[in-house]
Amino acid sequence: MSDNLFTLLGRKALVVGCDSGIGLACARAIAAAGASLVMSGLEKERGEALAREIASDSGQSVHYRAVDVRDEASVEALVAAATGIMDGLDIAMNNAGIPGPAAAIQDLAARDFDNLFAINVRGAWLSMKYEIPAMLAAGQGGSIINLASTAALSGLAYVGAYSASKHAVAGLTKSAAIELAPHNIRVNAIAPGPVQTDLLHNMRAGRSQVSDVRPASVPMGRVAQPEEMAGTVVWLASQAASFVTGSIISVDGGVIAA
Numbered sequence: 001m002s003d004n005l006f007t008l009l010g011r012k013a014l015v016v017g018c019d020s021g022i023g024l025a026c027a028r029a030i031a032a033a034g035a036s037l038v039m040s041g042l043e044k045e046r047g048e049a050l051a052r053e054i055a056s057d058s059g060q061s062v063h064y065r066a067v068d069v070r071d072e073a074s075v076e077a078l079v080a081a082a083t084g085i086m087d088g089l090d091i092a093m094n095n096a097g098i099p100g101p102a103a104a105i106q107d108l109a110a111r112d113f114d115n116l117f118a119i120n121v122r123g124a125w126l127s128m129k130y131e132i133p134a135m136l137a138a139g140q141g142g143s144i145i146n147l148a149s150t151a152a153l154s155g156l157a158y159v160g161a162y163s164a165s166k167h168a169v170a171g172l173t174k175s176a177a178i179e180l181a182p183h184n185i186r187v188n189a190i191a192p193g194p195v196q197t198d199l200l201h202n203m204r205a206g207r208s209q210v211s212d213v214r215p216a217s218v219p220m221g222r223v224a225q226p227e228e229m230a231g232t233v234v235w236l237a238s239q240a241a242s243f244v245t246g247s248i249i250s251v252d253g254g255v256i257a258a
């Protein structure tokens with residue numbers, strides 16, 4: 001074990017879905033902590049520019065690959081490319097997610113439910129489906145970090161399908177953690193409260209159109225910045241979290257406590 005429990009020096013990390021928001025902030029922090037990095041998402045040109053910027057800031061090898069997590073071949077190709085570029089895979093953060101349209105349970109269209117689950121749940125599962133064999137092949141253990149939400153731990157009115165999708169991510173995370181514990185591959189999720197990103201903006205705008213429901217109150221009295229998720233993610237990726245697996249870790253300014 002390294003003297004610096006929190007370093008990611010020499011580690012090989014993939015972040016799935018990090019064009020913006022939490023994923024982008026965590027990608028920056030993972031590279032800054034010393035890992036080589038493959039970023040991915042839907043915005044190839046912008047993503048490649050961001051990868052160059054993060055490589056220059058961190059001094060690490062950083063690449064970007066396009067992926068749509070709804071497409072199995074695209075996810076398989078991403079993990080193969082990342083494993084090839086970095087000669088292995090130790091850390092995977094599965095971040096891709098959308099809020100879906102705000103609607104009462106009875107008003108949500110089936111195609112919107114299916115699209116939300118295709119990205120938030122099937123996308124996280126597909127990512128793990130290809131990341132796990134890559135980690136097993138290296139035989140060095142690993143750390144997978146999924147994106148749940150406080151909406152994985154309680155309901156959220158007028159975005160019920162989103163809440164259900166995040167409960168599903170929590171279930172996948174805990175089940176994978178049990179399966180992979182003998183191989184020293186740890187699988188956890190973070191459950192952010194409200195974080196200032198496009199997703200939160202769209203979710204709040206949509207909910208205010210369909211109801212007068214107020215945003216859940218945050219004991220700390222503010223929403224988080226995306227960078228405030230990064231410390232927990234780097235910790236989970238590092239040796240400092242060597243006995244942490246199957247946990248859904250709230251990073252929420254006290255939302256769940258309240």
Ligand code: NAD
Nearest residue numbers: 017018019020021022041068069096097149194195197199
């Ligand atoms: P965001 O919209 O800034 O980022 C979402 C990212 O998902 C995009 O950058 C994109 O790269 C990726 N993505 C979306 N659809 C994709 C697809 N089909 N294929 C590949 N990538 C795709 O929003 P964010 O708030 O940073 O969201 C990141 C994660 O955090 C999501 O899973 C979200 O559910 C979760 N989350 C966000 C909040 C919040 O308040 N912002 C709270 C709890 C959980």
